[in-house]
Amino acid sequence: MTQHEVDLVVIGTGPGGEALAAGAAKAGLEVVAVDRHLVGGECPYYGCVPTKMMVRGSDTVAEVRRAPQVAGEASIAPAWSVVHRRIDEDATTHWDDTIAVDRLRDTGATVHHGVGRLTGPKQVTVALADGGTVAYAARRGVVLNPGTRPAVPPVEGLADTPYWTNRDAVRLAELPGSLVVVGGGPIGCELAQVFARFGVRVTVVQHGSRLLEVNEPEASELLEKVFAEEGIRVLTSVDLTRAAYADGAFTLDLSNGEHLTADKVLVAAGRTPNLDDLGLDTVGLDPGSRTLDVDEWCRVQDGLWAIGDVTGKGAFTHVSMYQSAVALRDVVGEQGAPARYHAVPHTTFTDPEVGGVGMTEQRARDAGLSVRTGITKLEESSRGFMHGPGGHGLIKVVEDADRGVLVGATAMGPAGGEILGFLAVAVHAEVPVDTLRTMIYAYPTFHRAIETALADLD
Ligand SMILES: Cc1cc2nc3c(=O)[nH]c(=O)nc-3n(C[C@H](O)[C@H](O)[C@H](O)COP(=O)(O)OP(=O)(O)OC[C@H]3O[C@@H](n4cnc5c(N)ncnc54)[C@H](O)[C@@H]3O)c2cc1C
Ligand SMILES: NC(=O)c1ccc[n+]([C@@H]2O[C@H](COP(=O)([O-])OP(=O)(O)OC[C@H]3O[C@@H](n4cnc5c(N)ncnc54)[C@H](O)[C@@H]3O)[C@@H](O)[C@H]2O)c1
Numbered sequence: 293m294t295q296h297e298v299d300l301v302v303i304g305t306g307p308g309g310e311a312l313a314a315g316a317a318k319a320g321l322e323v324v325a326v327d328r329h330l331v332g333g334e335c336p337y338y339g340c341v342p343t344k345m346m347v348r349g350s351d352t353v354a355e356v357r358r359a360p361q362v363a364g365e366a367s368i369a370p371a372w373s374v375v376h377r378r379i380d381e382d383a384t385t386h387w388d389d390t391i392a393v394d395r396l397r398d399t400g401a402t403v404h405h406g407v408g409r410l411t412g413p414k415q416v417t418v419a420l421a422d423g424g425t426v427a428y429a430a431r432r433g434v435v436l437n438p439g440t441r442p443a444v445p446p447v448e449g450l451a452d453t454p455y456w457t458n459r460d461a462v463r464l465a466e467l468p469g470s471l472v473v474v475g476g477g478p479i480g481c482e483l484a485q486v487f488a489r490f491g492v493r494v495t496v497v498q499h500g501s502r503l504l505e506v507n508e509p510e511a512s513e514l515l516e517k518v519f520a521e522e523g524i525r526v527l528t529s530v531d532l533t534r535a536a537y538a539d540g541a542f543t544l545d546l547s548n549g550e551h552l553t554a555d556k557v558l559v560a561a562g563r564t565p566n567l568d569d570l571g572l573d574t575v576g577l578d579p580g581s582r583t584l585d586v587d588e589w590c591r592v593q594d595g596l597w598a599i600g601d602v603t604g605k606g607a608f609t610h611v612s613m614y615q616s617a618v619a620l621r622d623v624v625g626e627q628g629a630p631a632r633y634h635a636v637p638h639t640t641f642t643d644p645e646v647g648g649v650g651m652t653e654q655r656a657r658d659a660g661l662s663v664r665t666g667i668t669k670l671e672e673s674s675r676g677f678m679h680g681p682g683g684h685g686l687i688k689v690v691e692d693a694d695r696g697v698l699v700g701a702t703a704m705g706p707a708g709g710e711i712l713g714f715l716a717v718a719v720h721a722e723v724p725v726d727t728l729r730t731m732i733y734a735y736p737t738f739h740r741a742i743e744t745a746l747a748d749l750d
Contacts, residue, residue, distance in 0.1 A: 298430055414595045415429055415430070471555065497531070584603060667745055
């Protein structure tokens with residue numbers, strides 16, 4: 293087979309891979325970008341974008357239902373068709389990536405739909421979606437951005453049922469009457485609340501001892517309280533042990549001895565990295581690994597970079613984009629700051645939103661830091677009191693007392709992800725707590741509660 297020489301091959305065009313391929317092509321490199329499905333990856337078609345459109349709809353439903361307590365009678369007849377139309381037409385153009393492909397080709401990159409696999413150092417073959425194979429030798433090297441797919445737990449009978457994952461959930465034109473969500477991480481929590489607010493009877497079956505296990509326990513506790521108030525049933529420390537489907541209904545056995553029936557099941561139990569079919573063995577790497585170890589320039593080895601979820605630095609679009617910029621500089625030989633991960637922010641878009649940055653209290657203790665924490669409830673702040681219904685939340689700060697800086701923080705509440713911005717700067721720039729205490733906090737903002745949390749540090 294003829295081998296074509298180019299400068300760079302990018303396998304997988306998630307948000308970071310797409311941006312890196314475009315950036316390298318604009319910098320004058322001869323670039324080939326390959327995606328087995330849609331250019332742009334999970335985020336625009338099955339992840340962040342459609343799910344946040346769902347959240348926008350369900351938040352509106354909830355806010356209208358709060359109107360009698362703050363403004364007077366208002367009513368809403370929730371219609372999923374409105375949400376579906378926005379996702380189908382505005383967000384994903386019917387799950388068609390023509391716009392993204394054209395945008396990338398306009399930068400000068402060659403774009404293939406197909407499966408890219410390493411065949412040796414700086415060598416790739418692409419099994420083209422429309423047939424045939426093309427081989428490349430990449431002078432500078434190869435960037436891997438293959439992302440993840442939904443993990444399906446090895447539960448008896450589950451594989452033989454028509455269970456849903458996030459990829460089905462975002463395409464729904466109609467909602468079921470009842471739904472069991474397997475998994476209480478960010479995907480499970482966001483979608484459970486969305487569907488419940490649109491009238492679906494939702495039960496969350498969570499293997500872990502609490503919802504959103506990577507967040508502070510106080511945030512999990514508050515979210516479980518909110519879910520209970522909204523009629524969402526949450527079962528923690530419970531496993532799905534058997535699933536069956538017949539006559540349009542699921543029957544489910546749980547480890548606590550309960551049996552559930554439901555119209556549909558959504559599996560949101562974590563992700564499987566797309567590393568198993570990449571030819572990693574041809575460059576001395578283990579195709580069975582869950583992550584690829586990268587240095588501060590996202591290098592895996594000479595002429596091989598990895599970015600995005602598979603690096604294990606935070607499975608978020610903003611991490612993929614951040615690494616994309618770092619790796620691009622290395623590929624084109626530009627100066628710049630290496631990657632640091634001490635202040636990775638994240639927000640789960642439940643209502644209230646759960647924002648976090650840096651370390652939780654437990655992680656800071658496990659790291660051997662001398663930890664002090666401060667916490668305050670948002671509803672005890674002036675703004676929380678004025679806000680009234682829907683104003684649940686909290687601010688928690690985690691200080692490395694030896695250095696006098698915050699190493700982690702949580703902002704939960706209405707716009708918790710926006711309040712988080714302040715705390716992300718504090719953790720990222722290691723602003724001394726003494727300096728944060730001398731600031732003036734605008735009254736009556738939600739972020740003013742940060743001052744109260746700082747005063748509570750002990
Ligand atoms: C339901 C859901 C909601 C989410 N919400 C948020 C959110 O609100 N905020 C946030 O920051 N993050 C969110 N995420 C996470 C976010 O989607 C990912 O972190 C983000 O897409 C970055 O992933 P990535 O760059 O690793 O690659 P991905 O987006 O996973 O893309 C990888 C691409 O590689 C392709 N590929 C894989 N193997 C090959 C191969 N061998 N050859 C060719 N192509 C290949 C795939 O087809 C895919 O297009 C959400 C995820 C889900 C599932
Ligand atoms: N707003 C956001 O930023 C956002 C939203 C959605 C997803 N994401 C990203 O996508 C990633 C994947 O999300 P996720 O929610 O699928 O995964 P996750 O790994 O974060 O959570 C999965 C949860 O499922 C539970 N679980 C695992 N196996 C189970 C089983 N057999 N039965 C019941 N529960 C089980 C686990 O205890 C865990 O809490 C996240 O880690 C996050 O990085 C981000």
